[in-house]
Amino acid sequence: MTGTTVSDRYSPGEGTESRLRRVTGVAGRPTMEHLGLLGVLAVVFVLLSLTAPNFLSAENLLDVARQISFTGLIAFGMTLVIIAGEIDISVGSAIAFGSALFGVLAVDRGWPLWLAAVAVCALGALIGVGAGLLRALLNVPSFIVTLALFSALSGLALLMTDSIPIPVTDAGFAALGNDSVLGVPIPALIMIVVFAAFWLLANRTTFGRSVYAIGGNAEAANLSGISVARVRAVLFGTTGLLAALSSLLQTSQLGSGNPTIGIGVEFAVITAVIVGGASLYGGRGSMVGTLLGVVLIGILNNGMVLLGVNSYSQNVANGAIVLLAVLVSVARPSTRRTRRRAVIAPAPGS
Amino acid sequence: MNAHALSRHSPDSAHPVPPDGARAAVAVHGLVKRYPGVQALDGVDLSLAAGEVRALLGKNGAGKSTLVKILSGAVRPDAGRIHIGGRQVELPSPAVAREQGIATVHQELSLVPELSVAENILLGRWRAAGTRGGLINPAALVRYASRFLDDLRLELDPRAKVGELSVAEQQMVEIARALSYGGKVLILDEPTSSLPAAEVDTLLVLVRRLAETGLAVIYVSHRMDEIPRVADSITVLRDGSHVATRPVGDVTTAEIVEMMTGRTASPSRGPKRKASERVVLSVSGLSSGDRVRDVSFDLRQGEILGIVGLLGSGRTELFRCLYGLSRRESGSVELDGQPLRPRTPRQAIDAGLGFAPEDRKKEGLALGMGVSVNVTLSSPRRISVAGLLSRRKEQRVAEATRSRLAIKTPALRTAVGTLSGGNQQKVVLGKCLNARARVLLLNEPTRGVDVEAKEHIYALLRDLADEGSGIVVVSSEIEELFLVCDRLLVLNSGRVVLDRETGETDLPAVMAAAMEGSAR
Numbered sequence A: 001m002t003g004t005t006v007s008d009r010y011s012p013g014e015g016t017e018s019r020l021r022r023v024t025g026v027a028g029r030p031t032m033e034h035l036g037l038l039g040v041l042a043v044v045f046v047l048l049s050l051t052a053p054n055f056l057s058a059e060n061l062l063d064v065a066r067q068i069s070f071t072g073l074i075a076f077g078m079t080l081v082i083i084a085g086e087i088d089i090s091v092g093s094a095i096a097f098g099s100a101l102f103g104v105l106a107v108d109r110g111w112p113l114w115l116a117a118v119a120v121c122a123l124g125a126l127i128g129v130g131a132g133l134l135r136a137l138l139n140v141p142s143f144i145v146t147l148a149l150f151s152a153l154s155g156l157a158l159l160m161t162d163s164i165p166i167p168v169t170d171a172g173f174a175a176l177g178n179d180s181v182l183g184v185p186i187p188a189l190i191m192i193v194v195f196a197a198f199w200l201l202a203n204r205t206t207f208g209r210s211v212y213a214i215g216g217n218a219e220a221a222n223l224s225g226i227s228v229a230r231v232r233a234v235l236f237g238t239t240g241l242l243a244a245l246s247s248l249l250q251t252s253q254l255g256s257g258n259p260t261i262g263i264g265v266e267f268a269v270i271t272a273v274i275v276g277g278a279s280l281y282g283g284r285g286s287m288v289g290t291l292l293g294v295v296l297i298g299i300l301n302n303g304m305v306l307l308g309v310n311s312y313s314q315n316v317a318n319g320a321i322v323l324l325a326v327l328v329s330v331a332r333p334s335t336r337r338t339r340r341r342a343v344i345a346p347a348p349g350s
Numbered sequence B: 001m002n003a004h005a006l007s008r009h010s011p012d013s014a015h016p017v018p019p020d021g022a023r024a025a026v027a028v029h030g031l032v033k034r035y036p037g038v039q040a041l042d043g044v045d046l047s048l049a050a051g052e053v054r055a056l057l058g059k060n061g062a063g064k065s066t067l068v069k070i071l072s073g074a075v076r077p078d079a080g081r082i083h084i085g086g087r088q089v090e091l092p093s094p095a096v097a098r099e100q101g102i103a104t105v106h107q108e109l110s111l112v113p114e115l116s117v118a119e120n121i122l123l124g125r126w127r128a129a130g131t132r133g134g135l136i137n138p139a140a141l142v143r144y145a146s147r148f149l150d151d152l153r154l155e156l157d158p159r160a161k162v163g164e165l166s167v168a169e170q171q172m173v174e175i176a177r178a179l180s181y182g183g184k185v186l187i188l189d190e191p192t193s194s195l196p197a198a199e200v201d202t203l204l205v206l207v208r209r210l211a212e213t214g215l216a217v218i219y220v221s222h223r224m225d226e227i228p229r230v231a232d233s234i235t236v237l238r239d240g241s242h243v244a245t246r247p248v249g250d251v252t253t254a255e256i257v258e259m260m261t262g263r264t265a266s267p268s269r270g271p272k273r274k275a276s277e278r279v280v281l282s283v284s285g286l287s288s289g290d291r292v293r294d295v296s297f298d299l300r301q302g303e304i305l306g307i308v309g310l311l312g313s314g315r316t317e318l319f320r321c322l323y324g325l326s327r328r329e330s331g332s333v334e335l336d337g338q339p340l341r342p343r344t345p346r347q348a349i350d351a352g353l354g355f356a357p358e359d360r361k362k363e364g365l366a367l368g369m370g371v372s373v374n375v376t377l378s379s380p381r382r383i384s385v386a387g388l389l390s391r392r393k394e395q396r397v398a399e400a401t402r403s404r405l406a407i408k409t410p411a412l413r414t415a416v417g418t419l420s421g422g423n424q425q426k427v428v429l430g431k432c433l434n435a436r437a438r439v440l441l442l443n444e445p446t447r448g449v450d451v452e453a454k455e456h457i458y459a460l461l462r463d464l465a466d467e468g469s470g471i472v473v474v475s476s477e478i479e480e481l482f483l484v485c486d487r488l489l490v491l492n493s494g495r496v497v498l499d500r501e502t503g504e505t506d507l508p509a510v511m512a513a514a515m516e517g518s519a520r
């Protein structure tokens, strides 16, 4: 039999074709989408400046910068994961696990802080790589693998600490999460460095290219000689590493190894990535978009706090933002297209 | 202008062509469709009568599929009118087009393999078979479907699972489903491009029979040999414009090719070349499952080896086995004297093997990504320095690929999914060539490629061979293997049953060897 086994011949369907609507953001230049997002960001910023008391103060804005760094960091790794057509919902638990582990190692075991920090990062990355390998080699959907991790890691964090935060009292370490350099909070600086590194990774390396290709068509990528399993393992390794890094910063800021932090972070991260224009079908997304998404969500939440909106309503608003972002990305091209969904429309910016 | 040409020919045509659009089963006037950077259709007129089979011909990107998509309601034209049965209609969606009597079978089948023939025919229209309140009555479905299949005189078991049918049978189910909406016009876009040679006849016979029942058929194909057998008349498009419409008896293949390309066809058989004695790929006793059994052959440097075999003869499996995609049970392979046993495509590529898979959409391309990304997918090292991409190098490689293969695309960043079928195929080939393989395994390299581009690809293969590559080509179009190959290997049930220089054998002998003792 030739390779045309029966099932080979069925069309990949509308899903694939509608994904052709635009050339992927591989080019790394500002696209219409980024400009649109920037516009929204500007409008929100101006509105909040006018209405929310204290919003425009340097103190508040720097605080926002610090707060968004903790999730923002991870969002860049998550962007690559999502571009590859995967998902990692374990990052919130990974933060709790990292923080708890750091407390145990640094305080209970009395390891030097730097060693504990390195161990937390290494273990975080390793666990991620393990999850990626499970995904790649056994072909288990990444949602399932990371769902298992989500549950297991938060359980481990609570077990290790008997669910009691472990105070970490070291002025040098506390500076990491709380201090500023040249007026910019250290976490924000770290986030900027991570952004730059991931921008480079996504746009200027063969690895990044492979990630886009796998998200675009994993089968074709594999036949083209791209080591799909290796790329997947590395991707989950990066989100694991970034979650560990974020856990260290938060531990430093809180002054304790805390097994209950990080709850819901996975959704905050994924929200930012989606708002930034990445497609959960894979093949599409960009670091600049994600950065804009992170900032937009950050200032919106800050603005709502300042305006005295209660936290339940904030959750509703966040949900609305996700839906809105998805609606915009689905609806926008159709204004220039015929009604039919299967139609391949012109690629903006080409 | 079209109408004049038509009426001039109608008296001597076996199936009279209507003098004007009013009596036509379907007619389009001045259809225009622009895509960014491409004029896909530029004022096309077309009209055909009930009972007429019209072959729609043209090079890759000429606009055939665009015309088909407009008629099937999948794409809306920028300008132009459509008449069905003399009435002007709007076709804003496929559903409306179906209601208006246009039945379209696209190149990719859209059947559900796990469901039965009857279920597939009635998919989403359970009510037609008397289903009420969401409860499906299987017996009623089968009754309805078999009545319908009988009307079309199709001998298919409505209870059979579609996934277990042959490709041609699946296509019949697809046609039956399209017609079950009560179509008066049937459109087939490259229906035979993925059919094994032995099943093509069945389809052509069915099309003729359907036309005799009064159906108007638009038939898109790049296979010149089937045109006189199935069509009454031809319409040639070039660069989105209508070139000519003629009764099929009035034109020769050479004239058609000239109309399509705008120049006279060149003789296609290349000069006899002399392959060197050096063996680049040596396969001995290779076995894998029951698809590849004890296959041995040598490929010499500069040689083009064609592999002939029916669907299921093990052609693709042999490639997959060589490329490291499926397990090798026994036997050995040497490439340039080195043992070759790749476990991943990367290892195969590094060893000097290139592979172009046959299903470009599924296995060959990242459809949403640009041409330049796709053509460099297998050769990251050529476009990077220490893992960092070099835009300049990438641009250079992509530009060179585009001009070498004459890929028609508005820009190198254009998503490949928007290119016409043949141009997508060239992108797959380009990717394969850019990896600089010493031995190329090409599975159906000219599928969906127009005559001129085929010539182009043949010439390219000869060039590559002259430069010292060894090339193995699998093709369902056996005639083309005679044009391009130095030697032919016939596979039958996984075994090599014939291995001859092309000059020492002929088509009947090869066909006989391929079909001998085959089950169907």
Ligand SMILES: Nc1ncnc2c1ncn2[C@@H]1O[C@H](COP(=O)(O)OP(=O)(O)OP(=O)(O)O)[C@@H](O)[C@H]1O
Binding pocket: A343, A344, A345, A346, B035, B036, B038, B039, B040, B058, B059, B060, B061, B062, B063, B064, B065, B066, B067, B408, B409, B418, B419, B420, B421, B422, B423, B448, B450
């Ligand atoms: N959705 C689209 N977006 C942009 N360009 C398109 C789109 N669809 C088709 N085109 C362009 O329109 C032109 C005509 O394409 P079409 O698919 O009609 O060609 P074709 O005659 O069917 O060719 P082939 O024989 O290769 O299938 C091509 O240049 C193609 O690149």
Ligand SMILES: [Mg+2]
Binding pocket: B064, B065, B066, B420, B421
């Ligand atoms: Mg076409």
